Amino acid sequence: MWVQPQLQAPGVTRRVLLGSLAALLTGCSGSGPEQVTGALPRRLVRFPGKDALYLLTDRPPQLETPVKYFAHDLTPNSAFFVRWHLSGVPTSVDLQSFRLHVKGHVGRNLSLTVDELRRRFEPVSVVALNQCSGNSRGLFEPRVTGGQWGHGAMGNARWTGVRLRDLLQAAGIRSGAVEVSFRGLDAAPAPGVPAYVKTLQLDKAQDEDVLVAYAMNDEPLPLLNGFPLRLVVPGWYATYWVKALTEIEVLAEPFQGFWMSKAYRIPNNPNGIEAPDQLAQDLVPITRICIHSIFVKPESGERLPVGKAIALEGVATDGGGDINLVEVSTDGGANWEPAALDASLGRYSWRRWRHSWTPPRAGAYTLMVRASNAAGETQQQHHWNRSGYMRQVVESIQVKAG
């Protein structure tokens, strides 16, 4: 009996199966090249438990959410983007034998079932944006290597779990601890490939907002999004949100692993900027999500009627700085008007915006959007780094009226 995780109430699930990807790939509803913003060619595929999403790679699974899903406050689990680093992804998890281990520089090791985790610790929920560091990488100019994502390597969800801080307290952090590492069930396909291990500095790990989540939008996490447990670091990029989390280790020495010391590093300045002909020497781990905004409707290339009010809408994203202004230009950036903001779903959520616009005459239009927040952050006209991280360029779309 194969149990679909998203169809079950939390606590009931015993075992979930990824099932046969092959059948679902061949049964995909879309085929042939598709376009997303920025004219990137894409193929739609349907993985187990997922809607038809854009395929970047099948091994490891990397799936991008079509922007149309961002018209919802919360991104449906079935449409939420997927990004694994190692091809040995967990294809089933047995909750009978699964344990979350807390170990290392602690007073006593913990080994918890998901049920024990839920019973012993206070539940907490937060609506938070989960965004890939390389979201929108495919739009970088000059182009950079890596997963060629459009704007769909992100999603907004309600995460429910327990505070990491409470877990660490139960284990008892010993003096001299400096960092906490996180590891999931995913396995490297070959001996030389570094295991996917991420760390947080001890003070960040004790932040009350950081959770070990067992539910996403009030359902168990989809297997492809980290069932049964996922680290949730609101306001920080998804690279820290370790999926299928099974091991938390408190470290007394600074961590030297590949995924912190070599990968996911940005130029050491607030916006992670460098120039192709002057690469930064000083690199630091990426952390907080930068400010950005996109159109959800219309999509680039749409044809609109003349003289009729069009509902423009989209989302503005940041790392918890309280987005308080979104401006829209319908004339290529010459004039800007403030958009209306939907009610806030919390500081770590994205902020939805809307603006009504009536194309005055037939012709081509460049629509632009830019966001600012209470922390004084705003978007850049130009932004580049070699890794295609933290895109914060003011985005444009082209539409035609008439």
Add this chain to the structure above:
Amino acid sequence: MKMDETSTRKTDRKAVVPLLVGLAVAGLLSSCGGEPETQEAPVQQIAYEGLPLGPDELPPGPGREAVLNACLLCHSPAYLTMQPPFPRAVWEGVVQKMVQTYGAQVRPYDRKLVVDYLMSIRGVPAKKSEVKKDT
């Protein structure tokens, strides 16, 4: 609760990449402490069978065999085919990174073949790349 009969039937199919699946399953069991199942347990599913791991989406050309050997243990060909065109120096850097930091097993002679092939499918011709080479 829902039965997914399609998946059940697929378990009988032969694995295309038993090594990879074996590693993934082994990792899973060891991290679970290898405790015996008390409930009736379904057979471990194999997820990767039949996926387009293969070479089909890589066009023919010199060096293709070297790419199959060097790259596809860890990732699908789509990682290559989704890339925009880059100058040779960029592709050389990518191959070096795969060998040095990701442990890709590629003989020195094959490295050149891999870069040649990447240039043939996603290369910027030398003339244009001269501009960027100085960077």
